[in-house]
Amino acid sequence: MTLSLDILDRLIAFDTVSNRSNLDLISYVEDFLRARQFRVHRIPDLTEEKAGLYAEIGPQTDGGILLSAHSDVVPVEGQVWSRPPFQLTRDGDRLFGRGTTDMKGFLAEMLGVADLASRKTLKAPLKLLISYDEEIGCVGIGRMKDRLKPLLGRPELAIVGEPTEMQVAVGHKGKRAYKAQITGQAGHSALAPRFVSALHIAVDYVAALRALQEGLEQNGSRDDSYDVPYSTIHVGQMRSGSALNIVPDSAEMLFEFRHLAEDNPDCLAHRINEAADAVIAPYAQPASIKLRPLAAYPGLATPLTSGAVTSVLNWSGGQTCQVAFGTEAGFLSDLGFPTVVCGPGSMADQGHKPDEYISRTQLIKCSQMLVKAVGQLQ
Known part of the structure; x- marks a missing residue:
């Protein structure tokens, strides 16, 4: 526990907000793992301002356990x-700092158990993955995925350590995010009916998306283990207009959909595009709605009968659940690895909030789980 707290102290000091570089943190982790004889592979982003990291120790074989965390906050x-x-900052059982819960607490425990593994003789490999730009839509792991595949081999199971209060999450919805760029015609507001307001088009499109949402609620797939048991469409931002007396010729919307595993995201995307075409159909050029994808990640639906679920339940002492937030677990599952989400802290109570904290109690439970996992590799 002492080592992992020292590591957490170092990790929190790295300001790895997603719009900044994470290279100092990655260099620290590289040095830490190389000193413990891990085989380390840095995976740079195309901008060369960020990087992911893959490392392993033990036999160079398939099997073993993959632990995964993101570095950004x-x-x-x-x-x-x-x-x-x-x-x-330490205050009783609580350890305060940005990223303590989401998710440098797990990363610290991951490195702590890496130290333990380096002093053991392993019969199967321990594999570690650290990503970047998770907080802006799991962008980093999407960019890393093709380079990761030959490195990862086929681990027996993967644990993504997002905060679940040490419950074993077997599912979450997938997500796609879009920017809608809407074009109309500018003109004097005294003659507004002669022009096509981009804002009016945007409002009509919001209404069309709300109608799609109602259809998903009434007739779409359902999974009552989620707080919201159906796929959802959400418009988060809209911008338009430069002055009250000018008909706006442009508008911009940011929206997303979050889908159940049972709902095909390509089909939902097609319906969203059809809705845009239907809204714009009554208007002449230059009126238009152009959609640009911003981010996407797959959902997770690991069967309760999976051996990975059984193993992590035994190590954690927790119960299974599904989470409302998205993770990188869907990418790993799509690569063919049985994957669950299990980590210390509460996303609802602590994640993304001021005075974010993790409790020592949760870190101890996480440490105990990971020590048992490494025990299975010996």
Whole structure:
């Protein structure tokens, strides 16, 4: 526990908000793992301002266990903190700092158990994966995926350590996010009916998306283990207009859909495009709606009968659940690895909030789980 707390102290000090570089953190982890005889592979982003990391120890074979974490954190701007966000602060059972729960607490325990594994004789490999840009839609692992596939081999199971209060999450919805760029005609507002308001088109499109949402709620697939048991469409932002007396010639919308595993995301995307075509059909050029994908990640649906679920339940002492938030687990599952999400802390109570914290109690439970996992590799 002492080592993992020292590691967490170092990790929190790296300001790895998603719009900044994570290279200092990656260099620290590289040095830590190389000193313990891990085989380490840095996976740079095309910008060369960020990187992911894959490392392993033990036999160079298939099988073994993969532990996965992301290195980036959400911003602190606009939040009121009573403690410095990028400095680990101890207060009783609680350890405060940005990313303690989401998810540097798990990363610290992951490195702590890596130290333990380096002093053991392993019959199967321990594999570690660290990504970047998870908080902006699992962008980093999507860019890493093709380069990861030959490195990872076929681990027996993968654990993504997002905060689940040490419950074993076997499912979450997938997501696709879009920007809608809407074009109309500018003109003087005194003659507004002669022009095509981009804002009016945008409002009509919002209404069309709401109608699709109602259809999903009434007639779509359902999974009552989720708080919201159907796929959802959400418009989060809209911008338009430069002055009250000018008919706006452009508007911009940001929206997303989050889908159950049973709902084909390509089919949902097709219906969203059809809705855009139907809204724009009554208008002449230059009126248009152009959709640009921003981010996407697959859902997760690991069967309860999976050996991975049984193993992690035994190690964690937890119960199975499904989570509302998205993770990188769907990418790993799509690569063919039985994958679950299990990590310390509560996303609902602590993640993304000011004065984010993790409890020592949760870290101890995580450490105990990972020690048992490494025990299975010996």
